[in-house]
Amino acid sequence: MPEESRTPRPLPLILAVAVAGGVALGAVDLIAQRELPYPWANLANSSAVWAVGAFAVGAWVRAGRWRPAAAGVVLLVVAVEAYYLAATLIQHDDLANLWAPTSLVWMAFGVLAGTVFGTFGAWSRSDTRWRALAGLAALGAVFFAEAGMLLRRLPGTEAQYRADDLATAAIMVVIGLVLIALLGRSWRHRAAASALAVPLAAVGFAGFAMAGYGG
Template structure:
């Protein structure tokens, strides 16, 4: 019961802060770092860390991760409304609802991965690789835009280098031993390929 109460408090607060701070980050931080705000990978990693650093069991963790990401969407648009005068209708328009849908999927996958990554067993190392994999996949998605006149080549390369560096940093910080880090890196590559396919099919270009 105590765990459920903690999830009911922590997840909404985390979601609100994620949405508000994400908008502020995009608005005031220079590129390429600003790109991390407009990033599905960033939100997915946030859901992973929320459950990985907690002591929530799997069902509660998944519910908490989903709640966090879903609530982060209207919080983001609320910040946009308060800070730069965007329309209140944006809090529940088609784009917001679509992002909430992605939040449900990402919460299920990355919330569960956060728990599995701290649970002994065969799934621990693949789960540890999930944050790096989604960052690598997003970097690969960005590199597909090379040659598109709408995007500056230098910006694309800078952002790809940033998310790859963050993915490697995630492996170094999450895995505790040299062996685990090598195996986590090895797992991250096929997972990144799978993530790239899923993101492409989902319409991320």
């Protein structure tokens, strides 16, 4: 069925799913950081893992010019607030963290990342070949870019944390490759997406660096 003829999902349903997804992402992120052993706990607070949430809801929304991006934004912004609310309920952090400058900065990043990866998620399911390729490649690329940032900061990392960061970087590369393999439509599509993910990862790496991610 051509993209243009697909009936868009109802906006109330999109908002409900995005809000529910954001609440789940924020709460699970906090719990996973507390409960998982390292290096797996590092993944809970990974920007790439959060980007998957926006990507997934965008892929689910699929149709519409702005709805996938909007769904990604809502999911990530709600996830930030859900994270801080969960921190208040579980570990008795200050409730004022919900509106603190740090949370506002993370919500601003959520608007940017939600727009980008919500759109890429929709593109990954597109009937247009170049959009489908770019969408899948971007999903792998965000993991490769964050792995690169972890490797970049290794020289300045305390010795007891270097092994965890190195292991986390390796896990992220594997996740990126596995996602491309699982979501690719053919071996040609997977190979092309893997190749395109490399320059996209370089762009993402530069973006992380400019944003000050990874120190």
